[in-house]
Every structure is written in C-alpha cells, then in structure tokens.
Amino acid sequence: MEKILRIDMGAEGGPKINEVPVGDYAGLGGRAMTSAIVAKEVPPTCHPLGADNKLVIAPGLLSGTAAAMSGRLSIGCKSPLTGGIKEANSGGQPSQVLARLGYAAIVLEGKPKDETLYKIVINKDGVKIQPDNSLKGLPNYDLIDKMKAQYGDKIACISIGPAGEMKLAAASIACTDMELRPTRHAGRGGVGAVMGSKGVKVIVLDDTGKTMRSPKDPEKFKEAQKAWVKGLQTHPVTSQGLPAYGTNVLTNILNEAGGYPTYNFKQGRFAGAAKISGETQAELETARGGLATHGCHRGCIIRCSGTYNDKDGHFLTKQPEYETVWAHGGNCGIDDLDAIAQLDFLDDNYGLDTIEMGATIGVAMEAGLLKFGDAQGAIKLVKEVGQGTPLGRILGSGAAVTGKVFGVERVPVVKGQAMPAYDPRAVQGIGVTYATTPMGADHTAGYAVATNIMNVGGSVDPLKPQGQVELSRNLQIATAAIDATGMCLFIAFAVMDQPETFQALIDMINAFYGLKLTADDVTALGKSILKNERDFNTKAGFTAQHDRLPDFFKKEKLAPHDVTFQVKDEELDQVFNW
Amino acid sequence: MKIQLNLFASLTRFLPDPKEAGFSNLVEIEEGTTIEELLDRLKIPREQPKIIFVNGIHAGGTTVLREGDRLGIFPPLAGG
Numbered sequence: 001m002e003k004i005l006r007i008d009m010g011a012e013g014g015p016k017i018n019e020v021p022v023g024d025y026a027g028l029g030g031r032a033m034t035s036a037i038v039a040k041e042v043p044p045t046c047h048p049l050g051a052d053n054k055l056v057i058a059p060g061l062l063s064g065t066a067a068a069m070s071g072r073l074s075i076g077c078k079s080p081l082t083g084g085i086k087e088a089n090s091g092g093q094p095s096q097v098l099a100r101l102g103y104a105a106i107v108l109e110g111k112p113k114d115e116t117l118y119k120i121v122i123n124k125d126g127v128k129i130q131p132d133n134s135l136k137g138l139p140n141y142d143l144i145d146k147m148k149a150q151y152g153d154k155i156a157c158i159s160i161g162p163a164g165e166m167k168l169a170a171a172s173i174a175c176t177d178m179e180l181r182p183t184r185h186a187g188r189g190g191v192g193a194v195m196g197s198k199g200v201k202v203i204v205l206d207d208t209g210k211t212m213r214s215p216k217d218p219e220k221f222k223e224a225q226k227a228w229v230k231g232l233q234t235h236p237v238t239s240q241g242l243p244a245y246g247t248n249v250l251t252n253i254l255n256e257a258g259g260y261p262t263y264n265f266k267q268g269r270f271a272g273a274a275k276i277s278g279e280t281q282a283e284l285e286t287a288r289g290g291l292a293t294h295g296c297h298r299g300c301i302i303r304c305s306g307t308y309n310d311k312d313g314h315f316l317t318k319q320p321e322y323e324t325v326w327a328h329g330g331n332c333g334i335d336d337l338d339a340i341a342q343l344d345f346l347d348d349n350y351g352l353d354t355i356e357m358g359a360t361i362g363v364a365m366e367a368g369l370l371k372f373g374d375a376q377g378a379i380k381l382v383k384e385v386g387q388g389t390p391l392g393r394i395l396g397s398g399a400a401v402t403g404k405v406f407g408v409e410r411v412p413v414v415k416g417q418a419m420p421a422y423d424p425r426a427v428q429g430i431g432v433t434y435a436t437t438p439m440g441a442d443h444t445a446g447y448a449v450a451t452n453i454m455n456v457g458g459s460v461d462p463l464k465p466q467g468q469v470e471l472s473r474n475l476q477i478a479t480a481a482i483d484a485t486g487m488c489l490f491i492a493f494a495v496m497d498q499p500e501t502f503q504a505l506i507d508m509i510n511a512f513y514g515l516k517l518t519a520d521d522v523t524a525l526g527k528s529i530l531k532n533e534r535d536f537n538t539k540a541g542f543t544a545q546h547d548r549l550p551d552f553f554k555k556e557k558l559a560p561h562d563v564t565f566q567v568k569d570e571e572l573d574q575v576f577n578w
Numbered sequence: 579m580k581i582q583l584n585l586f587a588s589l590t591r592f593l594p595d596p597k598e599a600g601f602s603n604l605v606e607i608e609e610g611t612t613i614e615e616l617l618d619r620l621k622i623p624r625e626q627p628k629i630i631f632v633n634g635i636h637a638g639g640t641t642v643l644r645e646g647d648r649l650g651i652f653p654p655l656a657g658g
Contacts, residue, residue, distance in 0.1 A: 236628070236654030245587060249655050252586045252601065256650035258634035268634075274600035279587055426634075454629060454655065459636070560634055 001029070001059065001104035001213075005127060007120070009198045010051050010110030015118060015129045022104045027513075029061035031087045031483035032529050033105050034076025038085055039532040044539035048080035048190070049167055049197040051111035057098070057158065057203075058106075060486015064099025064213045066221075067508050068229050070486045071095050071297030073158075073175060078540070079189035081169040081356070081398055082415040082440040085536040087483065088191045089444070091296040091305075092175030092184035093156035095486055098122075100207040112199035117165070119202050121151070124209040135201045137162050139349040139386070140174045140182035147204055153180055159202040161351025164192030166388050168396035170356040171196065174348065177296050177305075183318035184296050187353035188442060189417060190398075216514035224507035231501030232301055235494035237456065242304040242490060243293045247322040248278030250421070250449075251330070257453050258560045259426030259462065262330050263372050264362035265412045265419070267559045268426050272335025276325050281337055282306070289313045302490055308341045317345035320354075323443075326421035327358020332365060333372035342379055350386040352396065357382060359399040359418030367406035415440035415546055424549055425558040425565045427452050427462045432472035432567055436547045436575045438533035444489055446476035450496065457496030465566040473575045481526035485509065527578060534576060544573050579645040580604050583616075586652045592622045607643060614639035616649075628654035 004025065006018040028036055034056040046052035055077045062070040073095035079086035098106070101122055112118070119132045135143060140161040147157055156176050163171035171192025174182035186192075215221035232238045241249055254260040255273035262270040274280065282292040290307040296318075306319030320328075320341055328334060328343040347354045361378050364370060370377035384392035394405050399418040403411035412419040417440030424431025429448025437445035448471050452462035460467040482489060487505070495502045502519070510517055537546075553565040583605045585593050593603045607616060613632075617624060617639070630637045631650040643649065 240653070241587070241655035245655070249587060252584075252650075253629065253652060253655065256584060256586075256631045256634060256652075274602070277586075277601075279590065279601070455636070461636070463635070 001064070001099055001102060003102050004105045004107060005103050005122070006107045006109060007129060008110045009108060009112050009118070009200070015112070017127050017129060019127070025104065029063070029104065029484050030058055030072065030074040030486050031076070031089070031480060032525060033058035033484070034074045034087050035085060035529050035532045037105065037107060038076050038078065039536045042078050044078070044536050045541070046078060048078045048083070048194060053078050053194055053197070055108040055191065055194045055198060056105055058104065059095040059099035061484060061509060062512065063095040063486035065215065065512060066212055066299070067225060068232065068299050068301045069488045069491050071299055072486050072488055073098070073186065074483060075173055075186040075191045077191055077194045079191070079440070080167070080193045081190040082417050084415055084440065084540055084542055085438055085533045086189035086191060087439065088173070088186035088188045089483060090173070090175045090184045090186040091488060092177045093297055094158050094175045094205055096297065096299070097156040097205040097207045100210040100213060101205065106203070108195070108198045108200060111197060116199060117201045118199050119204065120200060121204045123206040132201070137165065140351055141349050143202060144176060144180060144182050147202060148180060151204055151206065154206055154208050155180070156205045157182070157202055158205070159351070160192045160195045161349060162386055162388065163351045163396055164196035165201070166393065166396065167193040167196045168385070168393065169193055169401070170353050170360065170396050170398045172351050172353050174351055177318070178298060181318065183348055185348065185351070185353070187355065189440065192351050215512040217511045220511035221508060224504050224511050227500060227504035228508060229301060231494045231498050231504055232491065235497060237493040238302045238490060242302050245278035245282050246292070246304050246306055246319050248281050248320065248325050250322040251277040251325060252279065253453060254422060257426065257462065259423045259453070260326070260330055261412070261419070261421065261423045263333050264331060264366045264410055265423060268423050269560055270330035273330060275335045276329045276337055276340060278322070281319065281325070284337060285309070285319060292319070294319070300488065302488065304490060310338070316341050317348060320344040323421050324354035324358065327355050328361070328378065331358050331362045332378055334375045334378065336375050339375035339379065343382055346379070346382045346386065350382070352382070352385065355420050356398050356418045357385070359412060360395050360402050363399045363403045363408055363411055364395065364406070366410055367408050369406070410552060412550065413441055414549060415542070417441050422449055423558055424553055425563050426561055428465055428565060428567055429460060429462065429468040429471045431549060431553070431565050432468045432572060432575065433476065435549050435572050436472065437476060438530065438537050444479065446472045446479055447489070447492070448472050448475055450493065456493050463561055463563050465568070465571070468567050469571050469574055476530060476575070477523055477526035479526070480529040481522045484525060484529065530576065547572050579609060580606055581643055581645070581647045581649055584648065584650040586650070587655060588653045589622060589651055592620045594620070611643050612639065613637060613641050613643065613649065616643065628652060
C-alpha cells in the first residue's frame with residue numbers, strides 16, 4: 001500500500017486523478033490514516049458538504065494480507081451530522097481489494113462545479129473516472145446489479161444510495177459483501193452525504209491479477225497467524241456466541257440486565273424482547289432456508305453475520321444486526337422481526353445508518369407522528385426518506401434535527417449523533433464513551449458493554465459510576481489502535497481476555513512490516529489517533545460542554561433499576577487526562 | 579416459593595418446559611436454594627453459565643434466591 005489516490009472532483013475541465021506516494025502518511029492504516037489526513041488537511045471550520053472537506057477511504061494495516069479478520073475499511077471526513085471529525089467503519093470486501101490494488105488511501109477532494117454524477121473504476125490497469133448520470137437516484141441494490149452487468153462479478157463496490165445523493169446527514173456508504181450485495185455499511189455520521197457532495201456515486205474495485213500482500217518475514221507471520229486463529233477459535237464469544245446467534249444475541253442480555261432502551265429511552269426492558277432476540281432470529285432464518293452463520297468478508301473466521309429470507313424463502317436482507325433490531329425494534333416498540341428486516345433492507349437500499357434511522361423514528365413516535373409499535377407506519381416513513389419528500393428529508397437528517405423540528409425534548413444524542421442500543425443509566429461505562437468519544441454517541445469507540453455487562457476483560461458494575469472513566473479511557477485507546485489495523489473489532493473479545501492473542505496481533509504486524517512494536521507502541525498509536533481527533537474537534541468549536549449526555553439522563557430514573565447516570569461532569573473531563 | 583427462570587441461547591433446552599415462549603419458566607424452589615443448587619437440579623453443567631442476572635443485577639453461583647426473583651442465565655456469548 002505505497003500509493004495514495006487523490007481525486008480533485010472540482011478541477012478545471014473535470015475530475016483530476018493524482019496518484020502520489022504515501023509520503024508522510026507511511027506506516028498508517030485505517031482510522032490512523034483517515035484521522036491523520038482529516039486532521040492535517042481539512043480546515044476544522046469548513047462546511048462538511050463544501051470543497052474543503054475531504055472523504056478519506058483507507059484499508060487497515062493488515063488488510064489484503066492472509067491475516068484472519070483483516071477486512072475492515074475506514075472512511076473519514078468532517079461529519080455533516082456532528083460537525084466534528086468522523087471515522088465510520090465497515091466490513092465487506094472493498095478493504096482487502098483496495099489494499100491488494102496497492103492503495104493506502106483514496107482521498108476525494110474538492111467539489112464538482114455542476115450536478116454530474118461520477119463513477120470511479122480501479123483495477124490492475126489503473127484508475128478511470130467517468131460521468132454517468134444514468135446512475136442518478138438508483139438504490140444500492142439496483143446500482144450494484146448494474147455494476148455487475150458492466151464489470152462482472154469479481155468486483156467489490158463502495159457506493160451511496162439516494163440518501164447520499166440527497167446529502168442527508170444520516171446517509172451511509174455501502175460496501176458489498178462476498179455475495180456482492182450492498183449489505184455492509186460505513187454507517188455513522190453522514191459519510192454518505194460527503195460522498196454525495198463530491199459527486200461520486202460508486203467506486204468499483206477489481207483486484208484480478210493482483211496477489212495477496214506478502215509479509216517481510218513469512219515464517220514469523222505464519223506462526224503469528226496460527227496463534228491468532230487459535231485464540232479466536234478458543235474464546236467462547238468469537239467461537240460460539242457470535243457465529244451461532246450473531247450480534248443480536250445481545251437483545252436478551254441487555255433486556256435481562258435492564259439496559260435495553262425501550263420506547264425512545266423511556267425504560268430499560270421491553271416486553272417483546274424475546275420475540276426479536278438473536279436466538280429467535282437464528283431459528284427463523286434457518287427454518288426459512290437462510291444462514292445463521294456467515295462471514296461478511298473473505299478471511300473472517302468468526303462469521304457473525306447471516307442471511308434473512310422472507311416467509312416464502314426469498315432473500316430479503318442480511319441478518320439484521322443487534323443495533324438495527326434494537327433501533328427499529330424495541331426502541332420503537334416494534335416486536336415483529338419481518339418488519340424489522342424490511343426496515344433493514346430499506347436502510348441498506350437507500351443508504352442510511354440504521355442506528356440513526358431507528359432512533360429518529362423513535363423521536364418521531366415521541367412527537368406523535370405515529371404510535372410506538374406501528375411497524376407499517378415506520379416502514380412508510382423510511383420510504384419517505386428514500387423518496388426525498390420534505391418530511392423524508394427531515395427524518396433523513398437524523399434524530400437531533402427531527403427532535404428540533406417537532407419540539408421534542410427527549411432526544412438521545414451526543415454531538416448530534418444518536419445513541420445506540422445501550423441505556424447509559426444502566427450501562428454507565430458506555431455512557432462515558434457516548435459522552436466523551438470524539439465521534440459523538442458511539443458504542444464501538446470504547447465498548448464498555450463488554451466489561452459492564454458481559455464480564456469480558458474483567459467486571460465493572462454497570463449501575464454505579466465507579467471505574468467507568470478508566471474503563472472507557474482504556475477501551476477508547478485500544479479501539480483506536482485496533483481500528484488502524486483493519487481488524488474487525490470483535491477480535492477484541494478474545495484480545496481482552498487472552499494476552500497471548502493480543503501478542504499474536506502485535507507479532508503479525510511486526511512480521512508483516514519488519515517492525516519491533518510492543519504493547520506500549522500500540523497504546524501510543526491509539527493515543528495519537530485520539531489526540532488528532534480531539535484537536536480537530538477543539539478547533540471546530542467543541543468544548544468540554546459537548547462531552548456531556550442530554551440532561552434527562554441525569555434526572556430521569558430508568559426502570560427496572562430506577563437509576564440515573566451518575567458519572568460527574570468533572571470525571572468525564574478526566575477521560576483524556578494523559 | 580416461585581421464581582421466574584430465564585435460560586437463553588444454548589441453555590434454553592435446560593428449562594423444565596423449553597417449549598414455553600420467551601425463554602421463561604415459572605419454577606418452584608425451596609427457601610434458601612442457591613443458584614448453584616438450582617443449576618445442579620436442572621442438570622446444567624456448572625462451567626457452562628457465564629453471565630448470571632438476578633433481577634437484572636450480576637450474581638454468582640452462591641447467591642440465595644428469594645420469592646419472586648427473576649433469574650436470567652446466559653452461556654458465554656457476545657455481540658456489538
């Protein structure tokens with residue numbers, strides 16, 4: 001990955017391709033790369049949809065190698081949703097294909113002078129960018145069918161649906177999976193809107209003729225890989241829970257723990273949880289001829305994904321993730337898996353963040369636009385987003401905007417981004433992450449749920465403030481570093497509990513690049529990424545007052561535990577105190 | 579005395595009546611029964627359960643159950 005592909009979308013005479021050596025950005029990957037470029041090259045006060053913002057797409061350090069689990073892609077920019085720095089992360093095929101094509105990053109810069117829509121094609125022969133207005137308005141599935149017809153089925157695609165073209169703040173960027181379906185998304189923060197503002201509809205990647213990236217020390221790499229795989233196959237989470245039930249295994253767990261946000265964060269248990277649980281979903285998928293165990297990228301050995309068929313046995317959507325099932329399910333009082341699957345398909349097709357959309361519909365229900373539990377009403381609203389009606393555009397701009405338009409007080413967002421599937425009052429560690437991560441309310445940035453609820457990496461009482469700041473801090477640092485490697489974050493379960501598995505990861509990086517990194521270097525990498533991001537946000541206008549949860553979480557008790565968020569503001573300000 | 583017993587994922591089959599919807603059975607136990615004793619009675623291997631909740635709060639095997647308790651048990655699992 002010695003090259004960076006820069007494309008100036010606003011150049012005189014049309015988009016201009018510029019392939020440059022990686023230069024000062026050498027040694028960076030994934031989120032380390034995207035945050036370094038955004039922090040250095042994007043003016044923090046720029047308009048996110050303007051010419052000065054940049055969309056950076058970067059595979060991880062180990063993407064495109066034989067290392068298991070290395071298929072994640074990072075997409076970074078200034079976020080139109082939060083106004084701060086953003087890294088959105090996705091599985092699927094594009095990361096490894098882009099890495100094998102030799103690119104450490106694609107940087108989309110500038111802004112087209114007119115409304116022309118472009119298609120970028122990258123293969124072993126080089127890079128082509130062509131106008132193609134026939135793609136305007138195409139939902140992701142239709143778009144990928146067209147690309148398949150034109151370029152064959154060995155491609156991997158990065159695309160936006162109509163939501164991104166409309167520059168909606170909840171717009172995602174889709175990445176195709178092994179079956180060439182646009183089911184994996186860089187979802188959070190409106191990265192799809194930025195791609196839309198640059199006039200790019202799709203990037204088609206084909207690495208035919210290219211080989212697996214080869215390590216500097218093949219013997220050591222092979223040895224480290226073996227230990228890596230063994231660790232993943234040993235830990236019960238990565239070897240049993242996730243493959244059997246997927247992420248939706250969490251529905252029953254969070255519900256039992258009393259931290260499952262229900263009816264727009266009004267209570268911590270949902271009576272219909274069992275009906276939409278991972279266990280029920282896996283059984284249903286299998287009965288209908290779908291898959292309950294499935295990998296989203298070649299080289300994944302956890303296989304937490306699946307396929308969801310409708311009642312007639314036809315493919316409807318990929319196995320909806322826990323976050324999606326919560327957002328469109330319990331958060332909205334909906335207990336119908338088929339309706340949730342339909343919403344998941346619509347989100348994927350229009351190119352929308354399922355978390356933001358579900359939270360937004362929850363706010364719409366709070367506003368009285370429709371009743372909690374109205375599944376068909378929710379489907380109608382998401383269809384309006386895809387159609388771009390005025391109401392659709394409001395909803396597609398996210399929960400904060402929707403709450404403002406309809407005069408709603410109970411809006412569960414931090415830095416303008418909607419909270420995911422864990423109530424911060426009953427899972428106080430994740431509350432610290434929501435408040436303080438530079439990303440806005442984000443669960444992956446420092447997944448304290450693992451230690452608060454699942455006893456992974458130790459155990460910290462979720463209902464009390466003690467220990468939460470330290471927990472979130474350590475996880476935010478470690479996660480930022482993992483996000484640079486291209487590794488799927490679910491490896492963290494094995495890495496947190498098994499030191500030899502963490503060592504295997506470091507050994508793989510060292511063997512591949514001929515380095516001598518230690519665990520301390522990994523920590524330093526994580527800290528440097530967070531520093532870049534915090535500095536950017538400060539210059540963009542963020543203060544300590546933005547590292548806070550909405551007021552009602554401190555005042556309103558959450559049943560069944562009758563608990564409020566108790567971590568003090570002064571403690572939140574200690575998270576980044578190194 | 580009665581408690582609500584919720585067994586999830588691969589543990590559901592250990593319910594006295596696994597067909598009852600919602601992973602949940604109402605079971606009759608004696609005063610002073612610990613969670614471990616109940617696990618033994620249901621023939622759940624002791625090393626299997628990983629996450630145990632009593633009324634939504636983490637509990638251990640030696641916890642004594644009380645009338646009306648909601649007991650939720652999971653094998654080692656995950657998510658995201």
